[in-house]
Amino acid sequence: MLEKKQKYSIFSIIKNSFSYHQNWQKAWRNPEPKKNYDAIIVGAGGHGLASAYYLASIHGIKNIAVIEKGWLGGGNTGRNTTIIRSNYLWDESASIYEHSLKLWENLSNELNFNVMFSQRGVLTIAHSEHELKEMSRRVNAIRLNGIDSEILNPSQIKRFVPIIDIDQKLRYPVMGGFLQKRGGTARHDAVAWGYARAADSYGVDIIQNCELHEIIHKKNKITGVVTSKGKINTKKLGVVVAGHSSVVADKIGIKLPIQSRPLQALVSEPIKPILDTVIMSNAVHMYISQSDKGEMVLGAGVDKYNSYGQKGSFPVTQHMIASAVELFPILSRLRMLRHWGGIVDTCPDASPIISKTEIEGLYFNCGWGTGGFKATPGSGHVFADLIAKDKPNSISKPFSIERFEKGKLIDEHGAAGVAH
Amino acid sequence: MLNIECPYCGFRDEIEFSCGGEAHISRPELNDKLSDKEWSEYLYSSYNPKGLFIERWVHSAGCRQWFNMVRNTVTNEIYEVYKIGSLPKTKEGLLAFKNNWRRKTKSELIDLKKKKNNGKK
Ligand SMILES: Cc1cc2nc3c(=O)[nH]c(=O)nc-3n(C[C@H](O)[C@H](O)[C@H](O)COP(=O)(O)OP(=O)(O)OC[C@H]3O[C@@H](n4cnc5c(N)ncnc54)[C@H](O)[C@@H]3O)c2cc1C
Ligand SMILES: [Zn+2]
Numbered sequence: 152m153l154e155k156k157q158k159y160s161i162f163s164i165i166k167n168s169f170s171y172h173q174n175w176q177k178a179w180r181n182p183e184p185k186k187n188y189d190a191i192i193v194g195a196g197g198h199g200l201a202s203a204y205y206l207a208s209i210h211g212i213k214n215i216a217v218i219e220k221g222w223l224g225g226g227n228t229g230r231n232t233t234i235i236r237s238n239y240l241w242d243e244s245a246s247i248y249e250h251s252l253k254l255w256e257n258l259s260n261e262l263n264f265n266v267m268f269s270q271r272g273v274l275t276i277a278h279s280e281h282e283l284k285e286m287s288r289r290v291n292a293i294r295l296n297g298i299d300s301e302i303l304n305p306s307q308i309k310r311f312v313p314i315i316d317i318d319q320k321l322r323y324p325v326m327g328g329f330l331q332k333r334g335g336t337a338r339h340d341a342v343a344w345g346y347a348r349a350a351d352s353y354g355v356d357i358i359q360n361c362e363l364h365e366i367i368h369k370k371n372k373i374t375g376v377v378t379s380k381g382k383i384n385t386k387k388l389g390v391v392v393a394g395h396s397s398v399v400a401d402k403i404g405i406k407l408p409i410q411s412r413p414l415q416a417l418v419s420e421p422i423k424p425i426l427d428t429v430i431m432s433n434a435v436h437m438y439i440s441q442s443d444k445g446e447m448v449l450g451a452g453v454d455k456y457n458s459y460g461q462k463g464s465f466p467v468t469q470h471m472i473a474s475a476v477e478l479f480p481i482l483s484r485l486r487m488l489r490h491w492g493g494i495v496d497t498c499p500d501a502s503p504i505i506s507k508t509e510i511e512g513l514y515f516n517c518g519w520g521t522g523g524f525k526a527t528p529g530s531g532h533v534f535a536d537l538i539a540k541d542k543p544n545s546i547s548k549p550f551s552i553e554r555f556e557k558g559k560l561i562d563e564h565g566a567a568g569v570a571h
Numbered sequence: 572m573l574n575i576e577c578p579y580c581g582f583r584d585e586i587e588f589s590c591g592g593e594a595h596i597s598r599p600e601l602n603d604k605l606s607d608k609e610w611s612e613y614l615y616s617s618y619n620p621k622g623l624f625i626e627r628w629v630h631s632a633g634c635r636q637w638f639n640m641v642r643n644t645v646t647n648e649i650y651e652v653y654k655i656g657s658l659p660k661t662k663e664g665l666l667a668f669k670n671n672w673r674r675k676t677k678s679e680l681i682d683l684k685k686k687k688n689n690g691k692k
Contacts, residue, residue, distance in 0.1 A: 397619035406672060408615035410592070411644075456590035459621045459645045465572045466586045499615050555615045556607040 201531020251529025394494025
């Protein structure tokens with residue numbers, strides 16, 4: 152029997168303090184797999200968990216398992232630098248990222264879980280005349296799609312980010328920038344946990360330490376999977392495994408246009424608040440924000456060659472730090488606290504694949520590469536719709552895998568910028 | 572940092588090199604039999620294995636020559652470097668070459684046949 156979920160609130164905190172916080176209900180169960188499910192999602196990252204949650208909450212498909220080879224949220228979801236924005240260039244991207252941003256704005260409420268979504272703004276800086284012109288063009292396109300976006304001049308930037316140096320004689324002068332005020336950050340783990348808890352409350356089985364080994368299909372229809380916890384039957388299978396998408400696709404002969412690359416990030420020791428927004432620079436090639444704990448969170452571009460080793464190459468780490476210090480010399484004496492890498496699934500046009508496949512009942516959601524955290528709610532929302540109806544909706548349709556045959560690529564290399 | 576052996580200059584640090592991605596991709600012959608699917612597989616699809624992989628590298632801050640390399644994409648172990656135009660020789664290299672799904676596509680098979688025939692001449 153499904154136990155009713157406790158509601159998180161100030162009152163429940165007070166109430167539980169009387170028992171020294173020893174009696175909180177578990178946020179989710181740890182079930183063993185059943186024999187049959189109506190749908191199985193592979194990968195308990197944010198996207199997979201969100202897909203399961205919306206399948207259950209919107210489409211009423213509750214007999215679902217999410218199988219995860221490690222622990223939930225241990226992939227890129229728990230490794231990313233959490234930048235959220237929707238200021239992409241093309242209509243197709245604007246539509247999916249803005250759909251996602253709107254869901255973010257009510258997510259903590261909907262999940263009854265504080266995902267610490269903070270709309271502190273995302274500011275991208277231009278360091279040359281050319282970059283600034285290109286930026287204005289982009290801002291105009293973005294505004295035509297009804298998405299907030301504005302150009303700032305150097306003195307406005309200085310007011311917004313006091314620690315920045317706007318001296319025009321620098322090697323990389325700050326000549327302007329564009330700001331999306333509704334952009335910001337969220338707590339990555341909380342997103343995975345919030346969706347997991349909410350999905351679990353509908354009866355979704357989240358099965359950790361359960362790796363997908365084989366996909367079984369008969370007469371071109373999905374019939375089940377073989378996992379490290381045995382065989383499970385299902386007619387619908389949604390694969391949301393980010394950096395491992397090609398590995399899974401290869402098992403059934405699907406040839407994805409994806410390359411797996413490490414993307415690295417690091418945090419410094421915590422310091423007092425000095426930066427209350429997100430700064431990105433494509434020319435200096437880095438992005439930075441400060442976490443609520445005070446750590447400076449920074450990252451740069453992807454590694455130069457394919458890899459599944461979650462550590463990344465040293466020259467990239469060096470470059471990341473050099474760029475941060477170039478832009479903010481104030482950081483030069485900070486010590487590094489932690490450093491890690493995640494394996495991202497990069498696509499030739501820097502846009503995701505949300506798609507049916509040649510096999511009935513098999514769906515892929517991948518290719519988010521370096522920038523999919525911001526899309527977590529929107530991606531899960533439209534992927535659930537695709538799985539439930541076996542038909543893409545107007546938002547997910549352009550992202551079908553057929554776009555590579557038709558030549559209808561959605562080239563977002565420009566908007567993807569440093570990576571995000 | 573990888574320590575890469577350029578077939579022309581010897582061992583150098585990774586930062587002197589650039590990676591050109593998957594090696595041994597042959598361009599299908601352009602004719603009206605070529606389907607959009609085959610063309611898109613050539614143009615966009617990638618063999619992206621977790622394990623043994625052959626890729627092209629260029630010694631960009633050195634002799635600027637291209638060459639092939641057999642590498643394990645999990646451990647980063649390098650098994651072999653060899654010149655453009657030749658095929659791998661090590662056990663790992665041969666395995667990486669054979670396992671690639673491209674070796675099973677129509678245009679690749681035709682191409683391999685051609686290569687074999689050329690060798691006989
Ligand atoms: C360092 C770094 C910084 C980033 N910064 C940002 C950012 O600032 N903003 C942004 O929008 N995006 C960012 N991203 C990208 C973002 O993290 C990803 O696009 C996003 O998290 C993908 O979510 P996911 O749920 O698809 O993947 P994941 O969280 O990786 O989930 C996939 C899951 O599938 C599981 N899995 C794989 N194979 C199997 C199998 N065979 N069987 C069972 N389970 C399997 C994995 O264990 C994993 O848990 C960043 C990524 C990295 C690595
Ligand atoms: Zn050389």
